[in-house]
Amino acid sequence: MPVINRIAGYSEEMTGWRRHLHQHPELGFDCVRTAAFVAERLREFGVDEIHEGIAKTGLVALIHGRGKGPVTGLRADMDALPIEEVTGLDHASTIPGKMHACGHDGHTTMLLGAAKYLAETRNFAGSVALIFQPAEEDGGGGGVMVDEGIMDRFGITQVYAIHNAPGFPEGVFVTGPGPVLAAVDTFHIHVKGVGGHAANPHETKDPIPCAVSIVQAIQTIVSRNHYAQDDLVISVTQIHAGSAENIVPDKVYVNGTVRTFDPAVQDMVERRMTEIVAGQAASFGIKAELVYDRHYPATVNDVEKSEFAAETAREIVGDKVIYKEGREMGAEDFSYMLQARPGAFIFLGQGEDGPSLHQPDYDFNDAIAPVGASYFVRLVERAQPVE
Template identity: 60%
Template sequence: MPVLNRIAGFAEDMKTWRRHIHMHPELGLDCHGTAAFVVERLREIGVDEIHTGIAESGVVAVINGQGDGPVTALRADMDALPMDEATGADWASTVPGRMHACGHDGHTTMLLGAARYLAETRRFRGKAVLIFQPAEEIIGGGRLMVEEGIMDTFGVDEVFAIHTDPFADLGMLRTTPGPIMAAVDDFSITLTGKGGHAAYPQDCVDPIPAALALGHALMSIPARNADALKSLVVSLTQVHSGSAFNVIPEKATLTGTVRSFDAALQDRVEQRFHEIVEGIGTTYGVKAELHYQRDYPATINHAEQAAFAAEVAREVTGATRVVDDLSPEMGSEDFSFMLNARPGAFLFLGQGVGPSVHHPEFDFNDEAAPIGASFLARLVEKRNGTEVA
């Protein structure tokens, strides 16, 4: 079965919705305008319940099927990124310094499309719960929505989500049981010495040699503290210090990110950070302060739900366009919090090969929206049973 005929019939509406959202990007938890647009569409669609203000601007809608049955949740994220757009599209961002560079405008549109179909047809038992989430890129709106009790409040049994994929052909659906995206930890380190004239280093405590040694030591963690068969990335992404050729600075700062899948390894890496930072501080005579923050856990698909999602994907897009053993990647997703709360699966939907997500020339491919909406709708119909009167 290809794209559902009814969804194909309102593909132009979906394109209009998506481009409106794209033109009006919002950041973090402040997705109130996008949420209002979503609520307006949901009211037109005729869902049974709309709940707003969850995690500040999150929305949850409920569509009742025919009779008792499972409660299947579908999630889309709504927030954009703090960057300028360079697509040149007629529907480009109207807000300087903000753009939908990760396809969340498309995710929201696909879920709205699935909602419209499900509300019209009701060819399922139980309930479909539609989660429109803010702040995936920062803070972790998924975590906040789970902490505010959406899984219990709406009786969710399982939860599913898809993410646009600019590294795969249009219509490819890719997933895997087990880990699919990494846990992410962030770190910032401040080294404080004693500044002064660069001609008299003996009167100073220079933080720059300490910063150089620290960067080298941190880069050794994957090679010397991790099992070579376990994925680990330590990336030093910022180093800041100094303001002139002839001044030894007072401070140096380093920031970066850590990606991993294994919880024990994650603990070990954090421990090594503390040991190395303390050791460098002592060795170079500087005050060394570490802020190490665990952000999102690894996104780990449940085997049964991943297999089921792949089965539905084969029905919608064809067996040759489904990958069910995708190698895990080192990006991260706050959908992980929802998968920690309920069984479910996360998938990637190919939109055609093009600029990467988080690139100023990225734009969601509107041709992917009917495919994604059909997949989400069929997930509910298949999971909740279509054999109804």
């Protein structure tokens, strides 16, 4: 079965939804206008229930099928990024400093397209829970929705999500069993010295050499404290210090990210980073503080559900499904939902050319929205067939 004909028939309407969302991006938990747009469309479709205000601006909508059965959860993220768009497109962001640079406008559109079809046909048993969440990029909105009890409240038994994938051919699905995306942690290092005139450094306690040594020593965690065949990334991404060429600053801020798959590796990294920061500070006779925040856990696909997802994708795109073991160092807060219920996260190629995610010239490929919507529909219909 290729793209469902009925969904293909309203692809132009889906493009309109997506481009409207693209023009009005919102950040984090503040997806007020986006959530209102989603709820308005869902009411037009005639879904049975809409539950708003979950994780501030998230919502869950229920569509009941024919007869008793389980509940499948389908998730889309709604938030944008704090990036200034440079595409120059007619539907470019109208909000300065904000844009949908990760394709969440497209994810929301795919789930809306599936909702419209499922509400029309109801060719499934049980129910489907449409999960529209805020704050995937920052804030862990998916985790907040889980903490607020959506899985038990709505009786969700399995859960699925799609993410668009620049760099893969248009319409190709990619997934696999087990870990597919990494856990993400953030570290903040505050090095505190005594500033003064740069001509008299002996009268200061310069925090810059200490910060430089900390950054250099942190790199040895990967190369010397970690088994080389396990995945680990530590990246220092920010160093802020000073205000003029003749002033020794009194503080330095160092920031970065850690990507892992094994909680034991996370523990090791935090322990070694704590030791390095304390040791380097002591060697320079100044103070330094490490704040180590654990954020999203690893995104781990259920083996059985990932196979089911791949089989379903093949119904839509034939042999354009890549099913393999393999993982990326990016992160996703859908991981919280997969910790709560079995399910699968799948990527949908949007073209081999063009900018990658989180770039100011990125734009979602509207041609793949009907593909994703059809996949969502068939997941439900295959998982919960009408007897």
